[in-house]
Amino acid sequence: MAIFGKKKEELLTELPEVLPQHVGIIMDGNGRWAKKRGLPRPMGHIEGAKTFKKIIRHCKDIGLKHLSFYAFSTENWNRPEDEVAGLMKLFYDYLSDIHWLHEEKTRLIFMGDKARFSEKLRNKMIEVEEACKDYDEMIVFLAVNYGGRDDIANSCRKIAERVKNGELQPEDITEQTVADGLYTAGFPDVDLVIRPSGELRLSNFLIWQCAYAEYYFTDILWPDFTGKDLNDAIIDYANRNRRFGGV
Numbered sequence: 001m002a003i004f005g006k007k008k009e010e011l012l013t014e015l016p017e018v019l020p021q022h023v024g025i026i027m028d029g030n031g032r033w034a035k036k037r038g039l040p041r042p043m044g045h046i047e048g049a050k051t052f053k054k055i056i057r058h059c060k061d062i063g064l065k066h067l068s069f070y071a072f073s074t075e076n077w078n079r080p081e082d083e084v085a086g087l088m089k090l091f092y093d094y095l096s097d098i099h100w101l102h103e104e105k106t107r108l109i110f111m112g113d114k115a116r117f118s119e120k121l122r123n124k125m126i127e128v129e130e131a132c133k134d135y136d137e138m139i140v141f142l143a144v145n146y147g148g149r150d151d152i153a154n155s156c157r158k159i160a161e162r163v164k165n166g167e168l169q170p171e172d173i174t175e176q177t178v179a180d181g182l183y184t185a186g187f188p189d190v191d192l193v194i195r196p197s198g199e200l201r202l203s204n205f206l207i208w209q210c211a212y213a214e215y216y217f218t219d220i221l222w223p224d225f226t227g228k229d230l231n232d233a234i235i236d237y238a239n240r241n242r243r244f245g246g247v
């Protein structure tokens with residue numbers, strides 16, 4: 001298969017042998033992409049959704065195992081009502097056609113509290129998770145109504161319940177106990193975070209799981225982001241010296 005004019009084999013030789021186990025991507029810059037073209041912001045979100053699919057296919061081709069995509073934060077409810085409504089409709093329409101997930105044998109898991117969504121959207125999300133739950137070649141987490149602080153607070157709530165029920169002693173609570181209550185329980189921490197659009201922040205994305213992640217920032221806006229840009233990030237990551245507090 002040819003990707004960006006190069007054969008898959010050729011492309012793979014460019015990449016490091018050891019790939020990050022878990023890559024987090026903050027899909028930012030849709031609004032600015034649209035504005036630059038004199039288009040309404042929703043057009044940027046529609047284009048961004050197309051990029052999401054393209055990048056997933058690319059990640060599958062190069063052999064990444066775990067990916068997390070930030071699509072809608074707990075703070076994004078503060079946006080104008082019509083933009084939020086447009087995004088909810090886009091999510092629903094998008095999830096109504098997931099044949100490509102089956103083609104890629106990819107499992108999709110949502111991170112974030114589904115309770116805030118309409119029943120129709122919530123049921124659609126559950127249906128999609130169920131439909132692809134047996135695929136294990138690649139796991140994609142889609143963060144919608146997700147906040148890293150909310151993720152940690154949820155985990156704390158579960159721990160408090162267990163302590164209240166006498167199943168757990170406070171002195172037995174470890175970092176692992178907290179990690180086990182997060183949306184990503186059982187999956188590796190994030191090794192590499194990629195944020196397009198020029199912003200140099202995490203915006204409440206996987207704050208626990210990114211404690212030792214490497215960061216890669218680029219000015220490219222998410223709808224323009226390509227597989228080549230993803231490869232550049234991975235190559236850059238491979239040249240970092242990860243010490244984890246050691247020497």
Ligand code: IPE
Pocket residue numbers: 027028029030031032033071072073076087197
């Ligand atoms: C990211 O693009 C998509 C969401 C947060 C839903 P933005 O909508 O934040 O785009 P900019 O940052 O305004 O360009």
Ligand code: IPE
Pocket residue numbers: 026027028029070071072073076199201203
């Ligand atoms: C972060 O982008 C959330 C997503 C990409 C879904 P924002 O555009 O909401 O972040 P801020 O407001 O610039 O920090």
Ligand code: MG
Pocket residue numbers: 028029030
């Ligand atoms: Mg933004």
